[in-house]
Amino acid sequence: MFSIIMIALCGVVAGFGLRRWKGLQHVNSTITITICFMLFVLGLSVGENRLIVSNLWSYGSQALLISLASILGSAISGWALHKYVLKSKQEERAA
Numbered sequence: 001m002f003s004i005i006m007i008a009l010c011g012v013v014a015g016f017g018l019r020r021w022k023g024l025q026h027v028n029s030t031i032t033i034t035i036c037f038m039l040f041v042l043g044l045s046v047g048e049n050r051l052i053v054s055n056l057w058s059y060g061s062q063a064l065l066i067s068l069a070s071i072l073g074s075a076i077s078g079w080a081l082h083k084y085v086l087k088s089k090q091e092e093r094a095a
Helices: 002-017 022-048 050-054 056-094
Strands: none
Touching: 022 050, 050 056
């Protein structure tokens, strides 16, 4: 884990140092292409695993349930934060 953090930190330092270099302007499109390729290879590995493919509906329903619960929890938390924290600060400023 430490090595991954250090690699990311080295990338941040290198990006900061080379931010004016014209070659770095194409990094975003390169990253997008790389991520798409990695997702394709991930799909290949999932597709060849018989256990995952045979249980795909079970995994999919669990993933859908977890996703919906996460979205609902985030929405409720955001609403509560807005209602109880941000509104009270706005009322204090108005007074």
